Amino acid sequence: xxxxxxxxxxxxxxxxxxxxxxxxxxxxxxxxxxxxxxxxxxxxxxxxxxxxxxxxxxxxxxxxxxxxxxxxxxxxxxxxxxxxxxxxxxxxxxxxxxxxxxxxxxxxxxxxxxxxxxxxxxxxxxxxxxxxxxxxxxxxxxxxxxxxxxxxxxxxxxxxx
Numbered sequence: 001x002x003x004x005x006x007x008x009x010x011x012x013x014x015x016x017x018x019x020x021x022x023x024x025x026x027x028x029x030x031x032x033x034x035x036x037x038x039x040x041x042x043x044x045x046x047x048x049x050x051x052x053x054x055x056x057x058x059x060x061x062x063x064x065x066x067x068x069x070x071x072x073x074x075x076x077x078x079x080x081x082x083x084x085x086x087x088x089x090x091x092x093x094x095x096x097x098x099x100x101x102x103x104x105x106x107x108x109x110x111x112x113x114x115x116x117x118x119x120x121x122x123x124x125x126x127x128x129x130x131x132x133x134x135x136x137x138x139x140x141x142x143x144x145x146x147x148x149x150x151x152x153x154x155x156x157x158x159x160x161x
Contacts, residue, residue, distance in 0.1 A: 011141075013044075014087070014109050014138065014141045015141060015142060017039055017041055017046070017085070017087040017109070018087050018089070018109065018111055018141045018142040018146070019142065020037075020039045020046065020049065020087070021037040021038055021039045021049075021064075021087045021088060021089050021111070022037060022089055022111075022142065022145060022146065022149065023037065024037025024038065024039065024049055024050060024051040024064060024089075025037035025051060025064075025089045025146070025149050026149065027051045028051035028052045028053075028064070029149060029152075029153055031051075031053075031055075031056060032055065033051065033052040033053060033054060033055055033056065034052050034054070034150075034153065035051070035052070035089070035149045035150060035153050036051065036052045036063065036064045036065075036088065036089050036090045036150075037049070037050070037051045037052075037064050037088070037089050038050055038051070038064035038065045038067075038068040038086060038087065038088040038089070039068065039086075039087050040068050040069070040071070040072040040081065040084050040085070040086050040087075040105075041084065041085045041086075041087070042072070042075075042076065042081070042083060042084045042085075043083070047071070047072050047075040047076065047084070048068040048069070048070075048071035048072040048075060049068065049071070050064045050065075050067035050068040050071060051064050051067075052064050053067060061095065063093070063095065063096050064088060064089075065086065065088055065092055065096035065099065065100065066095070066096060066099060068086065069081065069099055069100070069103050072084060072103075073103070079103065080103065080104045081103040081104060081105050082104055082106065083106050084105050084106055084107075085105070085106060085107040085108070085109060086100060086105050086107070086108045086109070087109045087110075087141075088108065088109070088110050088111070089110070089111045089112060089142075089146040089149065089150075090110060090111065090112050090114050090118075090146060090150065091110045091112065091113050091114040091117075091118035091119070091120055091121070091122055091139065092108065092110065092118070092119055092120060093114070093117040093118070093119055094117070094119040094124065094126065096119070097119035097120055097126045098119075098126060100135060101126060101127075101131055101133050101134075101135060102133075104133050105135055106135070106136060107135060107136040107137070107138070108120065108135050108136070108137050108138070109137075109138045109139075109141050110137070110138075110139055110140075110141070110146075111140070111141055111142050111143045111145065111146025111147070112143050112146040112147040112150060113139060113140075113143070120135075120137045120139070121137070121139065
């Protein structure tokens with residue numbers, strides 16, 4: 001189930017936490033990583049924050065969402081991230097979307113859609129598969145700002161070539 005941003009207080013909360021995810025994306029940008037940031041919230045408390053660390057860790061699975069999932073599971077003392085919301089600057093890929101489903105995340109809020117690898121509607125929608133858990137998805141929160149960071153990063157990369 002995908003929906004655009006809803007009521008005012010929810011929108012304000014979503015924007016607040018997406019701004020936190022954007023800070024993480026900027027840390028990735030500064031580290032020459034693809035600038036994706038993620039934060040996880042449980043009971044109105046931020047329990048995890050991460051950014052892409054693929055190059056630094058030399059690990060293709062070191063996406064912001066994957067690192068944040070590990071932190072949140074540790075914080076909650078449980079592999080199930082029940083009643084959590086994940087805020088991520090870019091639409092999760094199939095690997096991350098699958099991990100979020102397996103972790104039983106309640107809600108995902110993302111900023112920029114990903115026309116190349118997005119797995120919550122852009123390329124595919126894992127929520128449409130017959131899996132044992134569905135995630136509520138809100139897209140486009142601070143979408144322009146999230147997309148701008150990615151565009152600047154890749155523009156800089158092309159100029160260096």
